Amino acid sequence: MKKIGLMLLFVAIGFSSFAQNEVKPDSELKSPPTFIGGQESMMKFVAENIKYPKEALESETSGTVYTQLLINEKGKIIEVEILRGVSKTLDMEAIRVIEAMPNWKPAMDLDGNPVKSIATLPIAFRMN
Numbered sequence: 001m002k003k004i005g006l007m008l009l010f011v012a013i014g015f016s017s018f019a020q021n022e023v024k025p026d027s028e029l030k031s032p033p034t035f036i037g038g039q040e041s042m043m044k045f046v047a048e049n050i051k052y053p054k055e056a057l058e059s060e061t062s063g064t065v066y067t068q069l070l071i072n073e074k075g076k077i078i079e080v081e082i083l084r085g086v087s088k089t090l091d092m093e094a095i096r097v098i099e100a101m102p103n104w105k106p107a108m109d110l111d112g113n114p115v116k117s118i119a120t121l122p123i124a125f126r127m128n
Helices: 038-049 054-058 088-099
Strands: 013-019 022-024 029-031 063-071 077-084 107-109 117-125
Touching (some): 054 088, 063 088, 077 088, 088 117
Antiparallel strands (some): 013 022, 029 107, 063 077, 063 117
């Protein structure tokens, strides 16, 4: 029986915020959105909730799914987009787990007000 491993990469990069349909540069953010509890807590959440799709296991499909999250002023993930996918099944599993995440701490503008923002989150699926 093959040993299956799941490697998760959590690098939230490319933060931007929206105001009046404009994307603000990172320099206009006091703080980016963050998963409550930090990266370690996010890794634990994903590890406990992700399921390697049967079809991907059978076809030995692996790779990194790059996603982009739109996080509103309350920290709720309101949209998930695939920036670069691997396969339909792995892409859909990445989206499913992200959509199940609890609210994040929202990004803050320079005045300390919560703002809508974008975060990029790669999730790597690997078979050992």
